[in-house]
Amino acid sequence: xxxxxHAHVHDDDDGRYSDMLVKEARRIGIDxxxxxxPVTHSRDSLAVVRSQNDLVFRxxxxxxxxxxxxxxTHANLGQAxxxxxxxxxxxxxxxxxxxxxxxxxxxxxxxxxxxAIARDVPLxxxxxxxxxxxxxxxxxxxxxxxxxxxxPELKLVMAHISGDNRWGIRxxxxxPSVYTDCSGSIADYGHIEYCVEQLGADRLLxxxxxxGADYLYTLxxxxxxxxxxxxxxxVLGLNAAKLLHLx
Numbered sequence: 328x329x330x331x332x333h334a335h336v337h338d339d340d341d342g343r344y345s346d347m348l349v350k351e352a353r354r355i356g357i358d359x360x361x362x363x364x365p366v367t368h369s370r371d372s373l374a375v376v377r378s379q380n381d382l383v384f385r386x387x388x389x390x391x392x393x394x395x396x397x398x399x400t401h402a403n404l405g406q407a408x409x410x411x412x413x414x415x416x417x418x419x420x421x422x423x424x425x426x427x428x429x430x431x432x433x434x435x436x437x438x439x440x441x442x443a444i445a446r447d448v449p450l451x452x453x454x455x456x457x458x459x460x461x462x463x464x465x466x467x468x469x470x471x472x473x474x475x476x477x478x479p480e481l482k483l484v485m486a487h488i489s490g491d492n493r494w495g496i497r498x499x500x501x502x503p504s505v506y507t508d509c510s511g512s513i514a515d516y517g518h519i520e521y522c523v524e525q526l527g528a529d530r531l532l533x534x535x536x537x538x539g540a541d542y543l544y545t546l547x548x549x550x551x552x553x554x555x556x557x558x559x560x561x562v563l564g565l566n567a568a569k570l571l572h573l574x
Contacts, residue, residue, distance in 0.1 A: 328564030333510035333534025337382035363424035401428035468498035475502035510534030528558035
């Protein structure tokens, strides 16, 4: 089973991009693609949140047997943020996605975390560690580790192995409830193997970050790694299927 756990796929009205992507993904053998909002740094606009979700769910409705939507929200918007999450699940969401509107450790995120726990769905948090400094509300791996310790029952996915693979792995190594995905990075030699060595194969998910990535290149990072076949199968799809309750 192949599941891309981290993709940003959205369409214009005629659906040409999703048609093209689904055709190519199926040619490669991908079974499901998890989609969430196009990246945005907006913090204060509920209209932006709604428009991003509308794009995602419109794309999902074109291929409901292929795309797996995650509902996007800005937790700092309060009750409106939670309402948008609940509406997303009514539209078919199987998880929650947050970007750079709030740090995951902010108090306002707690209702979103509690909603994810109650629904037994993954919460994926964009996570990056920059030597030049993060955006003001951009979550770092150490924040994910803090939340993982505070909420061990939460299915938290730290996206991108935090951008800095070794930093991110060290941060969550001793927090067994936190998962990570390998999207959004170049194929540093040995980093897939190192991640599995340090975290275990059950905690790593394959992701691409398309539109901004190539399927065959990102797939090769795992498929052509030195992992044993059983671990490759977990990373490439079985772990995601378990988190998302997919057949």
